[in-house]
Amino acid sequence: MNLTVTDVRLTPILVADPPLLNTQGVHQPYTPRLIVEVETADGITGVGETYGDTKYLELARPFARKLVGREVTDLNGLFAVADEVAVDRSRVSGQVDVGGLRGVQTADKLRLSVVSGFEVACLDALGKALGLPVHALLGGKVRDAVEYSAYLFYKWAAHPDGVRAEKDDWAAAVDPAGVVEQARRFKETYGFTSFKLKGGVFPPDEEIAAVRALAEAFPGHPLRLDPNGAWSVETSLRVARELGDVLEYLEDPTLGTAGMAEVAARTGVPLATNMCVTTFAEIKEAFTRDAVQVVLSDHHYWGGLRNTRQLAAICSTFGVGVSMHSNTHLGISLAAMTHVASTVPDLHHACDSHYPWQSEDVLTERLTFEAGRVAVPDGPGLGVELDRTRLAELHRRWLDDDGSHRDRDDAAAMRIAEPGWVTPEVPRW
């Protein structure tokens, strides 16, 4: 068996995205993703997926060149390869990155987001070569299906008039009735039993009313609200008081570890994050101050599936829960998330996934949710197959784009509807 990497293909694509609202603006009609293919000397191809904005592409290209000639088994070596890739200083900021809402942006985090695409592709190739599923390479699954929650968004009926976009068949949701209707469809179509509402869009009282309406419509179902750090400590505490009896957790009510620690100290409602703990360096302070009770991992920016397991082990040591964050992603990443989630013993919360919002994919067969769960694939590798025609079409869209969609920018999309819109200062309320 020759497991040497002989070729690496990087295919940036643009994927249709509905007009989903968050505290920074609204999703653009197309969002970038990067599809990674790693080919071995034996002609086996492994696939991976990660963020596709320019800042990731400019790291992935030199990384890909360095990978040729290495073994797909050399997963630890990927981090050393990443360290050799220079990150442009202008890409690094201590601020929440535009549109992504995923916490600090360090050079290492950017590199890890690229490593993860290659790691998943190498694991897929290795699994295919050995005839083993990725979960077996990670030590074996401890469950046969992984539970996901319905990811509810405030949403416009359509992208603004005159903007080129694919049609989506979801109704508008800008008030409690719309949110409940959306939740009902999620439950009926996919069987989800827990619901997360992306908040920070409307004044807190309106979002409290929406969560109350969900609690009434779906009694006993776990509910979460995530304003992406849009609230002050006092507002967070007020929301916690008003919704404490129905919330499974509040997600990033306020920005930063210090604020989260203050909220956590003054409420019994658990706090989850994908913003103040997004790197290993941030764990110590957050855990010592008891700022978060659940960390939402994301294998993309934590550096892959094996790093996700390390994070889960640290969380478990400190009695902190772990679950999974999601940003716009396709089936390759959903498969990857499902494999790693199936190997984590202490996974006590349903994972997030944007996947139902993505009507387009690059797989020959979409992954499906049954009773809110994705069955853990048992075929070799990730257990998914790339649809090359579809990949080429979505790549063509990326090639034809004038550059306005190649870097996600939710504020720019909002400006089309509301000229003069700028990313709101936080705390917004």
Ligand SMILES: O=C([O-])[C@@H](O)[C@@H](O)[C@H](O)[C@@H](O)C(=O)[O-]
């Ligand atoms: O896609 C969005 O609008 C989300 O707000 C995303 O940017 C966040 O990263 C994420 O889903 C979250 O849970 O914070």
Ligand SMILES: [Mg+2]
């Ligand atoms: Mg979040």
